[in-house]
Amino acid sequence: LQSLFQVRPPAWVNKIGYRWAQRQTNVEDKDELLDYAKDEEKHGNHRDYYVFGHTHLALDVPITDNSRMILLGDCFEQWTYAQLDEKGNLEIKNYK
Numbered sequence: 001l002q003s004l005f006q007v008r009p010p011a012w013v014n015k016i017g018y019r020w021a022q023r024q025t026n027v028e029d030k031d032e033l034l035d036y037a038k039d040e041e042k043h044g045n046h047r048d049y050y051v052f053g054h055t056h057l058a059l060d061v062p063i064t065d066n067s068r069m070i071l072l073g074d075c076f077e078q079w080t081y082a083q084l085d086e087k088g089n090l091e092i093k094n095y096k
Helices: 002-006 010-024 027-042
Strands: 049-052 058-064 067-072 080-084 090-094
Touching: 027 049, 027 058, 027 067, 058 090, 067 080, 067 090
Parallel strands: 049 067
Antiparallel strands: 058 067, 080 090
């Protein structure tokens, strides 16, 4: 596959890679991240935000009343990112 990808246009290769990654990404991966964040909170390791990238899914999930899990999504099709404002609020945004 590497030899084949070397002779193809990068945009074509990126699209195939992205589709492959989407197939490999499933709900269980998100559940593991959510479980990790919940365990950290349960054991007194408080964080305002648990931020994870390379998930191909943009999510903002409450963990506790003052803690959230942020999944950044991707930069290939969704064009999502997180922005922290001057008050410390984190928000998922999209490039237009």
